[in-house]
Amino acid sequence: MNLLEKLDAAAAARKAQLPTGLSAFGIPIEEIYSPTEARIGERRILLLGTNNYLGLSFAPECREAAHEAIDKEGTGTTGSRMANGNYSGHRALEMEFAEFYQCRSCIVFTTGYQANLGTISGLIGTGDVALIDGDSHASIYDGCILSGADIIRFRHNDMADLEKRLRRLGDRSKNTLIIVEGIYSMLGDQAPLAEIVNLKNAYSSTLLLDEAHSLGVLGETGQGLAEKTKLSSEVDFITGTFSKSLCGIGGYCVSNHPQLDQLRYVSHPYIFTASPSPATIAATRVALRLLRNGNKLREQLWRNARQLYSHLKMVGYQVGPEPGPVVATILGNPQQALALWNGLLENNIYVNLILPPAAPEGKSLVRCSVNAAHTSEQIEYVCQTFSKLYTSIIQ
Amino acid sequence: MVEINQEDILELLCRRLASFANTEQEITPETNLITQLAIDSIKLLNLIMELEDNFDISIPLNALTDVVTVYDLANLIYRIKSNSK
Structure with a gap:
């Protein structure tokens, strides 16, 4: 064929x-x-x-901010964050996300898909292990493939299965990134985060939580599952998207690890793409305020x-x-x-x-x-x- | 722990894969998993999880790219099993 x-x-x-x-x-x-x-x-x-x-896709405040940004900064940035596409709005949104999550720093990506692709492929590489829930989104699978790490699945939300796989890894569990989602997009169920955090700590692994579907939905201020379960400080990296509750397009990763900033220099999905448009950034900044107070x-x-x-x-x-x-x-x-x-x-x-x-x-x-x-x-x-x-x- | 050799793995695999074959089809080391047994990506992922439990190993998804035949799969399991000792 x-x-x-x-x-x-x-x-x-x-x-x-x-x-x-x-x-x-x-x-x-x-x-x-x-x-x-x-x-x-x-x-x-x-x-x-x-x-x-x-339901914020027609929020007047977001539309007004987008209009104003187009008038002031044009329709597109025409360049990467690493070149000519690093506007004050991008940096301000990163600071606002970091403050929202009470994290040290944030990186904004052009899409939610790229946030997972860029974060995962920047964090792990050949010889490392990605231990992912079997129901993970395609962006997680693709990020793992791009990384070159060994990809091992555990049965969806099955903690005994996750533990079994961590045990089998032996010392390699220390070089393992466990990846789960706040709300899974197919069946709408939530990850058992407390048990996952316990296992991550017991095996000295690193945890990435994708809050794509849980941002705006779970937690007192809408941060997601980590906030709802009061486990934000136990999660190493949180990724998410602008394209759901925030009604834009783009993505982010927040973390307290200072190494997050290094991803800007090693992550191809961050470097080799144009940055989000001014209108997208402006509307997302307003949407984030509405979400926090939502x-x-x-x-x-x-x-x-x-x-x-x-x-x-x-x-x-x-x-x-x-x-x-x-x-x-x-x-x-x-x-x-x-x-x-x-x-x-x-x-x-x-x-x-x-x-x-x-x-x-x-x-x-x-x-x-x-x-x-x-x-x-x-x-x-x-x-x-x-x-x-x-x-x-x-x- | 009981040692398991490559032939044992192959024999076990042939028995397990019989459920994917039609009644006249004989499973041999050369049987192609995709074209002859019609194992699609979902069936393969489920099969891998089952085999991981059987052999108490983890089979990385990226290691499957070179697996075409029953022999390839048996060989992969044997290599991982040997390295995990």
């Missing part, structure tokens, strides 16, 4: 065109009306598959999450292990998942469809993400639609 034929084979597997003529992947959104509504084709659709957890938004978010999770469970859907803004329904096979996804879209609800191999253990998922801007009426409509479709598709 030549190079292009391999792509043809992948295309054949993907050809899951829906009765509506819309593909489940890369669905064209024509207009965005608000954090919860958009136009797909000619339909006004309720958005239930975004990562806009605090207790009311978090309360609404969690009300919505619990309402949907408990309803789906009550109806009979197999859902993730615990309630949270990511509410995943686990279906018996890809056809059933596709039918449910399509049924929801016919009822003007957009959610995410995740088919093997993207979902863990070959599962097929219809994944909802609620946000603070959803009204209880919108969530109720979603609940009723899921109930109706359970009878026609699942039973």
Whole structure:
């Protein structure tokens, strides 16, 4: 099979065109009306598959800051942080993140993906070990591959399995970076951080926590799982993204280790890319302030999450292990998942469809993400639609 | 601890991989894991975790890039097992 034929084979597997003529992947959104509504084709659709957890994508303060930054600094930086792209806004945002996390320093990356890629590949290398949760995001896998370290997976959230693998490493556990996530994007469950910290300390390893989905969602000020569990000082490196609760694009790593700053000089995903645009940085700085003071938004978010999770469970859907803004329904096979996804879209609800191999253990998922801007009426409509479709598709 | 040699590993692997084969298919050291047994990336990752527990070793994912046949996998397990003594 030549190079292009391999792509043809992948295309054949993907050809899951829906009765509506819309593909489940890369669905064209024509207009965005608000954090919860958009136009797909000619339909006004309720958005239930975004990562806009605090509903800040249209926050007037963020939009105003972005407009002002474009007027003052232009549309792009056209260069790396290591060259001409190191503006005062980038440095100010780093200081604000460091202060938010009460950490010594922060590095801002151009995307969340690159934050993991750059941090992981800068921290470990050939001869070291990356010990990662089996359900880790692709950016974690790719960062580990880029690093050249040995990559070892442990079973998702299985602490006995993590300990077994640390024990097998012997002295190499000291050169091991354990990588976990605050909230896992597929099933919406949280890492058992206290147990992970105990193991990390017992085996003298280093811990990286990715708060991509937990920033803004967990903890008193929205720092994430480390804050919620009061274990921030025990986590060596925290990464995260601007593209979810902060409604921008970019990523960060914070740490108390002074060595973090050295990553700027060794991390290719930091060096060899243009820095985030002035508008992105300006909007993110304002969004971070809103996030820190966003207790009311978090309360609404969690009300919505619990309402949907408990309803789906009550109806009979197999859902993730615990309630949270990511509410995943686990279906018996890809056809059933596709039918449910399509049924929801016919009822003007957009959610995410995740088919093997993207979902863990070959599962097929219809994944909802609620946000603070959803009204209880919108969530109720979603609940009723899921109930109706359970009878026609699942039973 | 009971010593295990490369042939024992190969034999164990052939027995374990029989579940991926159709009824007429014989598993040999030369059997290709992907083209003949249709072991996709997810099945392979699950299989690796199972083998790690069986042999009490850790198999780095990056070591799998050179694994094509049953023999390659047995050889990798043997090398890791030998180095972990």
